[in-house]
Structure formats: structure tokens, C-alpha cells
Amino acid sequence: MKSEGGGMSTAAPRSQDGSRGAGASPAAAAGTHSEDRRWRQVEVRIRQLGARPDGLIEVLHTVQELFGYLDDDALAYVGDALGVPPSQVMGVATFYSHFMLKPQGAHTCVVCLGTACYINGANALLQRISDELGVGPGATTADGNLSVLRARCLGACAMAPAAVVDGEVYGKITPADLMRILEQP
């Protein structure tokens, strides 16, 4: 739906201990629940929300912020804790474009495709990324280094075209600028 990956909040796939989302699998962690303190944070959030079904989206936000994405075990765990059937959990997780069901690259680049960005050349940004790095929106480079996403509108229209690299907003950006930023280690 609106933005694959949720625009400015793509700072999210950074887990609490500073490591990037890529290596941190919620599935692996779910197996050893008590040992991964991130799950304790999820449990705290579930309690805050009264462990009711209406907390589903909020809890999924928390899991994704801590682990970078949502995998089957994480979805099963959250559904169980909130009393929501798996079909509904999967329904919600796939309905909202902010939720990621696959691990993301070590870095993310979100290109805004809002109206102002569109008429100011946002497509040229995506084209350049595709030409030089061989990766289109919604995909991750083969080496797992960079995920490219597009946002429906970041609300940064005054700075069009805008892109967000690892949670940092860059306004009035040219394809050359963007490539320079992406090519930095």
C-alpha cells in the first residue's frame, strides 16, 4: 500500500544493540525466547496494550523495530499472545505495506514518489539506482547490502525530490548525489 517500508521510519530495521536488521532473525530469537532480551521488550509492549486483539498492529510495529522484519514464527507468537487467529495476523501483516516479511539489506534507501517529488524527477533517482546497482524498488541487492524502497509521500514536498538513506532525509537530491551517498561504505 502506501509505502513499501514506511518512509522516514526506515531507521527501524536497526535493532536495539545497534546491529542491522539483516542478521537478526526473529525466528531464531523466538526459539530462544527467554534468552533474547528483545522479546522481553515485545512482552512489555503486549502487556501495556492489555494483550488484547486490537493491539496487533502496535505489537507488530514493536517486533519490526526490534528485529527488522516479521517472520512466520514471530507472527505466530504475536497472534498467540493477543488471541488473534493466524489468518488474521497474516492478513494484517500483508495488508500494510510498512510491514516487512523478509529480511532487509544492511542499508535502506527510500525514494519518495509523492507528487512533488514525481514532477521533480524522482523516477530519475530510481532509474539511476537500477542502472548502476541493478536493483529496483522493493528489492535488495544480491550481496544483501542495500534495499531499495519507494515511499508514497514522505511529506517532505518542499525539498522535492527527497530520499531517505538509513533514516537520514536528503532533500533536493540529484541522481549523482544519491549515488555518491549510496557508494560510501
Add this chain to the structure above:
Amino acid sequence: MTDHAGTDHAGTDHAGTGRTSTDRASKATVRRRRREPLLPAGPVRASANVCQGSGCLSMQSDLVFDTLRERVLAAGLPDVAVRRVGCPGLCAAGPLVDIPERGRLFEHVQVDDERSLAAVMSVLGGGGEGGKSTASDPFFAQQVKVVLEHCGRIDPERVEDYVAVGGFEALREAVTTMSPAEVVAEVVGSGLRGRGGAGYPTGLKWTTVAKAPSGEGKFVVCNADEGDPGAFMDRSVLESCPQQVLEGMAIAGYAVGASRGYAYVRAEYPLAVKRLTSAIRQAQRAGLLGSSIADSSFDFHVEVRIGAGAFVCGEETALIASIEGRRGTPRPRPPYPAASGLWGRPTLINNVETLASIPAIISRGRDWYSSIGTEQSRGTKVFALAGSVVNTGLIEVPMGLTLRQIVFDIGGGLPDGGRFKAVQTGGPSGGCIPEDLLDMPVDYESLSAAGSIMGSGGMIVMDQRNCMVDVAKFFMDFCRDESCGKCLPCRAGTVQMYGLLDRITRGVATRDDLARLERLADLVRNTSLCGLGQGAPNPVSATLRYFRGEYLAHIDDHVCPAGACRMEPALAGARPGSEAR
């Protein structure tokens, strides 16, 4: 809502924001302790208000704040304040430093630009006349600020700043001296209409919810799922003065008999979420929200809910489903949320800007508010100006100003000698208004008569390089992607219309395709379940109405007059209709 929102998104706030020219490696050092504002104990002779909105922050206005703070300390200016404030509106020229006591606004202030810093310091010290005059500059002169009154003047993260400018007085007045019915009457009399786009009379909505039986309680919902591409009014208000929205929600709660509220904010606005969350906490601590507000018997608790990237959730029944933790699909109305909303209870849903208008209406009265604007459209409207316009940013004007005044006087016209072609209002449910309608007053009725809508307030100025068919295709792409899939006309109709528009922009469409497009537009408009589908054909119909020639040029001559569309080379110049379907 949650603490995680605050901590996790800190990256967008303090650290990491940078402009394109800076070295990314150096940004690691930017993450640091937030420094307190400089607030003299005695009278303040001058203050440097440094904008900390998303736009200016991305140009390192947080460093500008730190630097000015250090310089003022070093210069030993005991009566000079240095504050963080929200957005003064002129986002194109950030980072902005406003010195309200001297009426000067400094643009593009950068820590590595000694001249800009020295100019600010000189005015702070009592000399110099640098910067822009906020009194006489046309960007500011024609604006009337009600919703944005405190934006750019207070620190959005200090509730005491809002209280110091009279904040929460309207709420106090309402709960201690007025009956709920009197509050509703005031809103009815103000003539305020919903600022989310549809323009439904706010007072009427309040009356309906107030009259609904309370049963197990009612709810107030603030719709901050600002999804229209090209619109950023709600983001700015929440980033710059979240307290005003909370005050409006609490007054609404008192008026309709609700003691709980939800603010539904889209996930793409982490800074707005962070500031709103912090504002709720601070207001509760100050006794201005929560239990026994202003020592009365009125309780009002607000929670934040974060969207997850679904445009359709701006529709009120979809929004309710999303707050309930479900897929955000709309349902047929009636029953309207006013009768059966969140968990089946009476629910008042208002947009951010609508709620932010309430405190002023209560404190200054309905007659004052209804004296602004036009007969049918009272008050002011906030617009986000963007696209091919010099002064991109946020403005607030009385209803009834002409488009020409907005685009050319306030907006400063088009940059680089560009020639005006159209202004797009109303986002994916709106339309493009051409040059010969520039003298049309901007109000709900005129805009819809012109085939567009007021919408939430995004205004995108387009020049001769923008192809209107391509713009229509852009919005149709948006709608087909955002369609929730519940009803057929929207789910399938937007895909078919997109396909036809795509053929036109590739130069392979026939006149039959155009006729089919128009029939489909009619069908989708009249048979879709919610506003998303019903409004989806509008960009097509509006561009066809004013720019039909451009469509025909693509179809008959295989030429894009604006030079924006790439015609398929093999077919360019081929006989119309000769290609296989």
C-alpha cells in the same frame, strides 16, 4: 503511544540528518545530548527561534541551534534567548532562524556559512538589518494564522511554552465555565467545516455525536493519516504545535461526552509521533490532560496509534478498523461512525487541522471565526505549496483568496522563468486547475465546481514541462496501488484505467480507448464503496476537461506536447488504431 517510537526514531530528529553536500562519516559524531534552550530569567530583548521541523532538520538546523546557543553564551548576551521552534512555513529556504522581536527571518543559515551566522548574531546584538522582514514580505503579509498561530513561535517539546502563549486556556474555559451544549453551539456557529477534505460541517458532526446515547462511552479520534501525496499540513502542525491538537481533542471530548481519544498518525511521520507522544506525557503531568482536567470532573485520555502504510486508512471506517488492529478496509455507511464507530460506540472523527482550529474558536468566539473567509467557507485553510513554485512551504490563508494570490503573491510565482500550467489540489481525488481559472476564489464550492476538491490542502504547482496525461497516470497508479481491494469497481477499475492511461502516454492508444476511459471513470466514480474509489477518476476527468487537447495529441499525433512522455518509437507516426490490442 509508546516509548519505542520516541527512542527508535531519534535518528530522524537529532542525529543523522544531513544535507547532500556533507560527509556521511561525520554524522556519527552528531548523535549527542540534546542541549537545553537558552531562556533568560529577565526580560528578553531578542530571541533566535531556530526551526526544528523535518525540513530544516534535514538541513542540519539542529547544529545551527547548537552553534547559535554557544555564540550567544560566548558573546555574553544575557537578555537573548535561543530556542528550538516548529515550522515558520518557508520550508524552501531552510534552515530558518526567526527573530520575532525584530521581525526578521534569516534563510539558509548554515553552520559552515560564517556570513549567515554573523548576520543573525548582529541582529541579536541589536544592530544590523539582515534577513527578511516578516511584516512586509509578501509570503507572510497575506497570511492569516489561526491553526498555525503558534507554529514557529514555541518549542513543540515544552508544554510550558504553549501555556505561556495562552495554550490550554480555551480548554480550561470550556470545562469550567461552559456546558457541553454551549461548546457545541460555539462550533456550530463558527461555520467550521472539516479540513480533511470533504468539508462536512464540523458543528453538525459534533451535534450528532453529542446526542448519541453514551452507553459504554464515546470516543474522539484525531485523523492524522495524512496520505495525499503532496500534502504535509498535518505533519507540520503536529511537529510544531502538537499541544493545540490535543487541546482541540479534549474540548471535543468535553463537548460530545467522550473521555478517551485516539490520535492515528501515519508511520511515515516519526518526528510528529515523537513530539505528539511527548506532548501527551507533558500535558498529563501538568494536569491539562488525563484525569480531572483543570481541577474539573472532566477526564480525557489520549493514546497514539501508528498507521502502517495504507492510504485507505484516511477513510474514517477504514481508520476505525485499523485502530481496532484489523485490516484497514472501509465498510458501507450508514451507520456513520457518529452512531457506531470504534468498537461500535459513537465516535467523533476529525482531522488534525479541524481540531487545531477549535481552541481559537472557543477563546475568541464564533463571531470572530465566522467573520473570516466566505459565506459558505468560513475561517482559514492551511495549504502545503509545492512543485514549481518559489516559496514552497506551509501557508494559512483566509478562505476565498484567489489561486493567483496564493501561487503568485504568497508563493512568489514559478522559479527559473517557468510558465504556469496548472495547480493540482485535492491529491489523488482532486484535479488540475488551469491558468484561466487562476482568479477563482479558493473555497469548497468553487473548487468542486471547477472539477477539483479542496482536499486536505496540498497544492502542487505545475509548469509547461509537466504532462497532464502523465499526471493523471501518476495518480491512477497511486489509486490502483492503494486500493484496498474490497470492492470491484475500485480494485479492477483503477487497474483498467491505469492501463488505458499508460497506452495514451506511450502513444499507442486510440480514440476508442479514450471513450472507454471516460466510461470507466463514470462507472468507478458512481459505484465504488468509499472515497478512494469514488475520487480516483477525478484527476482523469479534470485533466480531460481542461487539457483534452493534450490527450488527443498523444492519441492522434503520437506526441507529448510537454515532452514528458516517452512515445513508443516503432509506433510513432503509425496509423492510429493499427496496433493489436
